Amino acid sequence: MTDAAIPAQQLPADxxxxxxxxxxxxxxxxxxxxLCGLLAAPVALPAVLGFTTVLCIALGAGAAGALNQWYExxxxxxxxxxxxxxxxxxxxxxxxxxxxxxxxxxxSVILLGLATNxxxxxxxxxxxxxxxxxxxxxxxxxxxxNIVIGGAAGAFPPVIGWAAATGDITLLPVLMFALIFLWTxxxxxxxxxxxxxDYARAGVPxxxxxxxxxxxxxxxxxxxxxxxxxxxxxWAMGLAGAIYGIAALIGTALFLALSAQVGMRQSRADDGAKxxxxxxxxxxxxxxALFLALxxxxxxxx
Amino acid sequence: xxxxxxxxxxxxNSRALVTAVLLGAFVLLIFFISIAKMQH
Numbered sequence: 001m002t003d004a005a006i007p008a009q010q011l012p013a014d015x016x017x018x019x020x021x022x023x024x025x026x027x028x029x030x031x032x033x034x035l036c037g038l039l040a041a042p043v044a045l046p047a048v049l050g051f052t053t054v055l056c057i058a059l060g061a062g063a064a065g066a067l068n069q070w071y072e073x074x075x076x077x078x079x080x081x082x083x084x085x086x087x088x089x090x091x092x093x094x095x096x097x098x099x100x101x102x103x104x105x106x107x108s109v110i111l112l113g114l115a116t117n118x119x120x121x122x123x124x125x126x127x128x129x130x131x132x133x134x135x136x137x138x139x140x141x142x143x144x145x146n147i148v149i150g151g152a153a154g155a156f157p158p159v160i161g162w163a164a165a166t167g168d169i170t171l172l173p174v175l176m177f178a179l180i181f182l183w184t185x186x187x188x189x190x191x192x193x194x195x196x197x198d199y200a201r202a203g204v205p206x207x208x209x210x211x212x213x214x215x216x217x218x219x220x221x222x223x224x225x226x227x228x229x230x231x232x233x234x235w236a237m238g239l240a241g242a243i244y245g246i247a248a249l250i251g252t253a254l255f256l257a258l259s260a261q262v263g264m265r266q267s268r269a270d271d272g273a274k275x276x277x278x279x280x281x282x283x284x285x286x287x288x289a290l291f292l293a294l295x296x297x298x299x300x301x302x
Numbered sequence: 303x304x305x306x307x308x309x310x311x312x313x314x315n316s317r318a319l320v321t322a323v324l325l326g327a328f329v330l331l332i333f334f335i336s337i338a339k340m341q342h
Contacts, residue, residue: 114335
């Protein structure tokens, strides 16, 4: 090391920036649904292997988040919500983010394959590729249906958890997948309704930007209907018991009511988009509660 | 030492420490996975 002063922009990224690259807050829901898929499975894994499964799901989600930020640094810089991320803020170079994301992807898939089975590892690999290639690279900048199809990437974790425990994929993990898949559009479009201007500035064709507010509100409600059917299906088909059934009935009824409220109203400049914010935050609580109820229900029945 | 130099060393050291801790945890995890796989 010479004594010459180092320009601030050439400083190595801090480890906290690498952590931020993995989108830890988004990861929490992914990890939780993956854990619930694991716990809902009829086969109990040894604790170490269960822990490794959840760790690999977290690492895979982190890898996908890092690759997403690597690719989207230009549009992240245009949105208030994302401008402070390591790449647009200039705290990290793009190559480091790419290497980190690719390395983490391989590590998570190989470790999961070695610790549990290669079906679970394959589903994890598909989920990372789906999020990066299908959602981030292909759909996000091209169509308002981006989060409808891209939502599948976030729906894989319970399937991975289940497959890690059992080595197969049956109807219940498919229903868990479908629930998250159909939950994603109302969740993200509610968010898009109150940060619409941010997406418009970045040129991201979110539904409110392209199709308008009225269409988005109707679509939110319409997607909630099949989501409700998927939420109730495990109980109706005898795959889950009363604990899940009661949680699904009450939680889904409230979800329907909130989405109907959002679907039928027109926003006013002074209302602070309260119903949309309420639906967005409730949708997070809803998914946590439903998966928790399913895991508890299945564990008590075992 | 100038301020960017000090920051450079601080970041390099903290990254080295975090990497070492994570590698150690990874080795331990592989060890416990091996035992669990043998017993499972």
